[in-house]
Amino acid sequence: MYKLWDDIVDDLQGTCKSMYEILQWYDLEEEHMPMEFFQHVDNQLFLCESCGWWCELSEESDAEAQCCTSCVED
Numbered sequence: 001m002y003k004l005w006d007d008i009v010d011d012l013q014g015t016c017k018s019m020y021e022i023l024q025w026y027d028l029e030e031e032h033m034p035m036e037f038f039q040h041v042d043n044q045l046f047l048c049e050s051c052g053w054w055c056e057l058s059e060e061s062d063a064e065a066q067c068c069t070s071c072v073e074d
Contacts, residue, residue, distance in 0.1 A: 005037055009044045012054040 050071035
């Protein structure tokens with residue numbers, strides 16, 4: 001199961017695709033995913049509120065809003 005979750009994280013990383021779109025590739029639905037799945041994604045990636053890209057946690061800025069360092073620099 002965690003292999004599948006890691007594959008989904010890899011597919012999200014560096015994209016502006018929604019969770020819904022990626023899960024469709026795997027014939028899955030958000031409503032049927034366990035909370036642990038979303039915690040796993042949150043522990044690996046974050047969604048920038050400014051540009052909508054899924055970024056590594058190391059790219060998260062120290063700003064109040066959850067933005068990537070690229071958006072804060074612009």
